[in-house]
Amino acid sequence: MSRITDIIHSVPVDELTGSISVPVYQTSTFVQEAPGINKGYDYARSNNPTRKALEDIVAKLEGGDAAFAFATGLAAIDAVAKLLKTGDEIIAVDDIYGGAYRLFTQIYEKFGIKVHYVDTTDAENILEFINDKTKLIWIESPTNPTLKITDIQKIAEIAKPFGALVVVDNTFASPVAQLPFELGADIVIHSATKYIGGHSDLVAGLVVTKTKELSEKIKFIQNATGGILGPWDCFLAIRGIETLELRVRQQSENAIKIAEFLTTRHEVDKVYYPGLLTHKNHEIAKKQQNGLYGGVVSFSLKNDTVEAANQLVTSTKFFKLAESLGGVKSLIAHPAQMTHASIPREKRLESGIQDSLIRISCGIEDVEDLIQDLEKALTIKENLVLKEN
Numbered sequence: 001m002s003r004i005t006d007i008i009h010s011v012p013v014d015e016l017t018g019s020i021s022v023p024v025y026q027t028s029t030f031v032q033e034a035p036g037i038n039k040g041y042d043y044a045r046s047n048n049p050t051r052k053a054l055e056d057i058v059a060k061l062e063g064g065d066a067a068f069a070f071a072t073g074l075a076a077i078d079a080v081a082k083l084l085k086t087g088d089e090i091i092a093v094d095d096i097y098g099g100a101y102r103l104f105t106q107i108y109e110k111f112g113i114k115v116h117y118v119d120t121t122d123a124e125n126i127l128e129f130i131n132d133k134t135k136l137i138w139i140e141s142p143t144n145p146t147l148k149i150t151d152i153q154k155i156a157e158i159a160k161p162f163g164a165l166v167v168v169d170n171t172f173a174s175p176v177a178q179l180p181f182e183l184g185a186d187i188v189i190h191s192a193t194k195y196i197g198g199h200s201d202l203v204a205g206l207v208v209t210k211t212k213e214l215s216e217k218i219k220f221i222q223n224a225t226g227g228i229l230g231p232w233d234c235f236l237a238i239r240g241i242e243t244l245e246l247r248v249r250q251q252s253e254n255a256i257k258i259a260e261f262l263t264t265r266h267e268v269d270k271v272y273y274p275g276l277l278t279h280k281n282h283e284i285a286k287k288q289q290n291g292l293y294g295g296v297v298s299f300s301l302k303n304d305t306v307e308a309a310n311q312l313v314t315s316t317k318f319f320k321l322a323e324s325l326g327g328v329k330s331l332i333a334h335p336a337q338m339t340h341a342s343i344p345r346e347k348r349l350e351s352g353i354q355d356s357l358i359r360i361s362c363g364i365e366d367v368e369d370l371i372q373d374l375e376k377a378l379t380i381k382e383n384l385v386l387k388e389n
């Protein structure tokens with residue numbers, strides 16, 4: 001049986017009624033026959049059948065032992081960080097998701113957990129920081145917004161002898177394009193707000209664990225700290241997963257065509273997309289990403305100014321100006337003023353976020369319409385984008 005058939009049919013048919021879609025068990029508690037005698041459910045923070053259906057599908061999707069659904073991607077990241085104690089250390093990719101950076105620096109460092117931010121595009125760079133206090137190695141690949149790629153397998157090989165767990169935030173690739181457990185990861189997390197939900201109508205997070213031992217630990221944290229995903233949102237996430245493969249394939253096909261189009265434009269300076277042969281770590285991306293590179297493309301302008309970027313991001317019709325990514329409708333964003341506005345300009349420039357850097361999330365629209373939309377926005381009258389300085 002192929003993977004896609006397996007995933008679609010792993011959504012269970014409701015035993016009571018035959019309902020082909022998972023019922024939304026909107027309940028807080030479950031009636032017991034006698035104290036402690038129940039049908040496997042007692043209280044909805046601990047477990048809920050709609051959530052269980054989602055968690056089982058996600059475990060299968062990533063090839064893990066178990067999965068756990070949280071209220072947001074950040075709540076999922078927080079649950080994994082709670083595996084640590086004072087004195088432990090984390091090595092994290094240097095352009096980690098901004099919310100994770102804020103969580104580590106402003107919450108966890110207060111509790112005596114040290115985080116080293118390292119450029120992991122060369123895996124060996126972690127050697128300088130890894131020691132027996134290192135408990136987690138936190139990787140995103142591709143990263144946001146410059147789509148840097150890390151060799152996950154190499155990182156796992158270096159981490160193993162130190163007993164450090166490799167955590168991969170697989171949000172940008174999605175399990176369609178990348179399976180981190182096959183590359184040696186121990187924990188996979190997702191902002192299901194993005195590709196897994198896929199319709200820009202949901203905020204959710206997932207933790208997937210490779211071993212039973214880790215599953216028990218995360219299950220305990222999920223119940224003890226309580227940041228679970230509600231049943232209606234679990235239903236939406238399941239419905240998203242049923243079309244995940246179709247969507248990510250289309251988004252990746254659109255993205256490579258758009259990235260290639262952008263490289264031909266004289267208004268455009270750099271184009272960042274792991275599917276391009278010119279990408280620094282294209283060979284690694286090709287090896288670990290099943291030939292799909294996701295729907296996010298970033299690019300900068302020859303006129304490297306905020307004003308030029310502003311003109312472009314407010315001139316598109318189909319690319320809607322908004323944060324987030326992974327939905328069926330295309331989005332456009334200006335990181336320096338939006339997702340990365342809280343990072344000082346100097347630091348932004350260091351990590352390649354130029355003043356004019358623009359990030360697009362390709363949806364599933366017809367790619368010719370999307371290309372025309374960008375073409376028009378690049379060539380409107382009194383073109384700031386074109387002006388070279």
Ligand SMILES: *Cc1c(COP(=O)(O)O)cnc(C)c1O
Nearest residue numbers: 072073074097169171191193204
């Ligand atoms: C959006 C995002 C998160 C945070 O997820 P939320 O659902 O917004 O809390 C974490 N990691 C990555 C890579 C993201 O893009």
